[in-house]
Amino acid sequence: MRIERVTGQLSLRRTIETGTEEQRRAVRQIIDDVRKHGDAALKTYTEKFDQVTLDSLRVTEAEMKAAYEAMAEDLLCFIREAAANIRDYHARQKRESWMMTKEDGTILGQKLTPLDAVGLYVPGGTAAYPSSVLMNVIPAQVAGVKRIVIVSPPNKHGTLPAGVLVAANELGVKEIYKVGGAQAIAALAYGTETIQPVDKIFGPGNIYVALAKREVFGQVAIDMIAGPSEIVVLADETAKANEVAADLLSQAEHDERASSILVTPSMKFALEVASEVEKQLETLPRKEIAAASLEQYGAIYVTETLEEAVEVVNELAPEHLEVITAEPTSLLGQIRHAGAIFLGRFSSEPVGDYFAGPNHVLPTNGTARFSSGLSVDEFVKKSSIILYSEQALQEHGTKITALARLEGLEAHARAVEERLKSRT
Amino acid sequence: MRIERVTGQLSLRRTIETGTEEQRRAVRQIIDDVRKHGDAALKTYTEKFDQVTLDSLRVTEAEMKAAYEAMAEDLLCFIREAAANIRDYHARQKRESWMMTKEDGTILGQKLTPLDAVGLYVPGGTAAYPSSVLMNVIPAQVAGVKRIVIVSPPNKHGTLPAGVLVAANELGVKEIYKVGGAQAIAALAYGTETIQPVDKIFGPGNIYVALAKREVFGQVAIDMIAGPSEIVVLADETAKANEVAADLLSQAEHDERASSILVTPSMKFALEVASEVEKQLETLPRKEIAAASLEQYGAIYVTETLEEAVEVVNELAPEHLEVITAEPTSLLGQIRHAGAIFLGRFSSEPVGDYFAGPNHVLPTNGTARFSSGLSVDEFVKKSSIILYSEQALQEHGTKITALARLEGLEAHARAVEERLKSRT
Structure with missing residues (x-):
């Protein structure tokens, strides 16, 4: 891995992918088609992009049964235990409606209401993760969302991965459709004969899915435009080089564009980690992907001091941050930007990906500067409540x-005056 | 106003404005120019679109002094009182970081951190509202945001409205720039020599501003794509027709595309309100705008029952909802979708626009189905915290x-195993 002494300012901020003109046009065409032709368009695009002809868009009970038969018993138990942990953590994010009262009779408040219906996009191929199902569906359920829909592109046999189906069924999700790409996003946003529209769309996807989400944003809400995954490890010499190297590799194996970075005040430790990375890389099944990722987006930054290292972390604003130093919790107050913070050597990042409880859907590509991971909040709306008494309006009306009138809005003023003059 | 008996399903959902290909191209061109040429591009576009040549982009102390001189003393007091109410309400939205602990040493939590820097776009012309400054800046301050920047297009004399300047100064905002349009959004997102970039952009604007926000979304965060304003009044015969008519007109005067709707189970009341609207419309200064708005987007829907009327309200998912019935609070539980809910006849909508305390930046165009008004939450990031003990990792590691491994991510598994094998 590349080792650099930090001199100037650093940034993860790579230019966001907004697609080519051609890709944008293609996505708009697909969305228009689905709006006009509904299910027929979905099936045509599925034939074109997924090379499979579907009888039914919706996953059947027989397919679900086959998925359970393909799933090992112990894995099923682990999925259930992970789901329980995730539910327990997210339950603590849930908020209540509140109000405040004043002696003049005024009541102000905030009413919380779950969304009616949400859709979750689960990518196909190698990135079809059961854990994504848990991480998106559970906060929706904790929030109280009644209708949860999953869409995912079918493989060439016209089915979805067993893990995805089992995870969905364990959570009680009944509406699962075998459709992917921009056409799936269009169906969720505008509806077809089979798929009723939803109010908000969650989940990652390829460039076409991302462009489609961007395109329907406004018609429905969307969660975020997810980029490739990243990890930053902040470590001093008390950390173990083999463990830190393994964590860097666990991120690098995701995607050639994934980014794995170590920030440390110790050149000695930097060299040890670099050597461990080379060693461990050799035996990895996804060695090519990890090597390409490290080559392009991996780095070890060596700073003068630990304080400087913390500042580098804030500049990078990573999706995942591991703090493996002599006193990790003492640094927590100085860390301003990170999607998830893993403290100490036993908090390896995969602990959070699968099991601990916090959400693994996190802001990527430096967007932890301004955004947060997925939480119950994203499935709830807040309505403000205003009740003014006659006394309050008399006192404050003028x-x-x-x-x-300062803003030139006469009818606004008169609406209040209609009440003040007609005191009945 | 048009009176209709409700038969089928209703919707406010007008197609969202995504602009023409030409507008999109123009906006992308402006953004590229600002990224390349910085301040020079800002000045060029200001000459082109605002017909004024500026020496300095930044508002000077002399301009601020002049604004105070133009402002009546009592108005200044009212702005201060409104600001205090808004601050009091939003302070109750503020949340704290939290954690949970387990006996095996695990600590999980959520850390809340304010954004570093935000930008507020204040539209120019007739829509330059001091109240918008209060409603956007105060929640940012309550959240703890350190750097708050205001941008707004200058008039032909190269200045900003006194009300906007005074409101900003009262809140202690020091960075105010005279630049508008897509070029202002580009400057906030990418920075220029004079304007450092921010992390999130707030505030409404014309189609170019909206397209620019859509374009830079991902590079920075944005609040929402605001559409024209709307009100729905849910009223029975206990309401006063003159008051309801005045409220409908107060919305209609905003914009020709604003929407004012009455939903009532009483045809008698519907007719009274329609007649009152005609009468009051005659003497309004913004009569043409209000009339056009009512003609195109105004309506009175008459239902069979009050329950049916509530369902119509949920279908419309209005930005502002007034409930003026015999027992307004008894309906609160049934209202699922509304940005702000005004209860009872003395809670006229302008009370919330200016003074009561809740935010007036609300989801428009039916988007209250899935989104919320502006709140302190939008200025805060949540980072999850995971601390696993050795004991916890020993117990759950496998x-x-x-x-x-179920997800095919071997390096993830090995990262955990590196800890399990090296128990030191």
Whole structure:
């Protein structure tokens, strides 16, 4: 791995992928088609892109039964235990409606209401992760969302991965459709004969899925435009080089564009980790992907001090941050930007990917500067409540009319005055 | 106003404005120019679109002084009182970091951190509202955001409206730039020599501003794509027709595309309101705008029952909802979709626009189905915290490795195993 002494400012901020003109046009065409032709368009695009002709878009009970038969018993138990942990953590994010009262009779408040219906996109191919199902569906359920829909592109046999199906069924999700790409996003946003539209779309996908989400944003809500995954490890000489190297590799194997970075004040430790990475890389099944990722987006940054290392971490604003130093918790207050923070040597990042409880859907590509991981909040709406009494309006009415007239909005002022004049 | 008996399903959902190909291209061109040429591009576009040549982009102390001189003393007091109410309400939205601990040493939690820097776009012309400054800046301050930047297009004299400047200064905002349009959004997202980039952009604007926000989304965060404003009044015969009519007009005067709708189970009341609207419309200064808005997007829907009326409200998912019935609070539980809910006849909508305390930046165009008004939450990031003890990893490590291998991610499994094997 490349080792660099940090001199200037660093940034993970790679330019965001907004696609080519041609890709954008293709996506708009697909969305238009699905709006016009509904299910027929979905089936045509599935034939074209997934090379399979489907009788039914919806996953059947027989397919679900086959998925359970393909799943080892102990794995099923682990999925259930992970689901329980995830549910326990997210339950603590749930908030209540609240109100405040004033002596003049005014009541102000905030009412929380779950979304009616949400859709989850689960990518196909090698990135079809049961854990994504758990991480997206459980917060929706904790929030109280009644209708949860999963869409995912079918393989060439017209089915979905057993792990995805089992995870969905364990959570009680009944609406699962075998459709992917921009056409799936269009169906979720606008609806077809088979798929009723939803209010918000979650989940990652390829460039076409991302462009489609961007395109329907406004018609429905979307979660975020996810980029490739990244990890930053902040470590000093008390860390174990073999463990840190393994964590860097666990990120690098995701995707050639994934980014694995070590920030350390110790050149000695940097060299040890670099050597361990080379060693461990050799025996990895996804060696080519990991090597390409490390080559392009991997780095070891060596700083003068630990404080400087923390500042580098804040500049990078990583999706995942591991802090493996003599006193990791003492640094927590200084860390401003990170999607998830793993403290100490036993908190290896995969612990959070699968099992611990916090969400693994996290802001990528430096967007932890301004955004957060998925939480129950994203499945809930807040409505403000205003109840003014006659007394309150009498007391404050003329202030309100003055402010309205300052903005040139006469009818706003008169709406208040209609009440003040007709005191019945 | 058009009166209709409700038969089928209703929807406010007008197609979202995504602009023409030409507008999109123009916006991308402006953004590219600002990225390449910085301040020079900002000045060129300001000359082109705002017909003024600026010496300095930044508002000076002399301009601020002039704004205070133009502002009536009592208005200044009302702005201060409104600001105090808004601050009081939003302070109750603020959340704390939290953690949970387990006996095996595991600590999980959620750390809340304010954004570093945010930008607020304040539209120019007739829609330059001091109240928008209060409603956007105060939640940012409550959240703890350190750097708050305002951008707004200058008028032909190269200045900004006194109300906007005074409101900003009252809140202690020091960075105010005279630049508008897509070029202002580009400057906030990418930075120029004078304007450092921010992490999130707030505030409404015309189609070019909206397209620019859509374009830079991902590079920075954005609040929402705001559409024209709307009100729905849910009223029975206990309401006063003159008051309801005035409220409908207060929305209609905003914009020709604004939407004002009454939903009532009483045809008698519907007719009274329609007649009152005609009468009050005559004397309004913004009569043409209000009339056009009512003609195109105004309606009175008459239902059979009050329950049916509530369902119509949920279908419309309005930005503002007034409930003026015999027992308004009894309906609160049934209302699922509304940005802000005004209860009872003294809670006229302008009370919330200016003074009561809840935010007036609300989801428009039916998007209250899936989104919320502006709140302190939008200025805060959540980072999850995971601390696993050695004991916890020993106990659960093999479950995590099994789940990782189910997803084909060998390096994830090995990262955990590196800890399990080297028990030192």
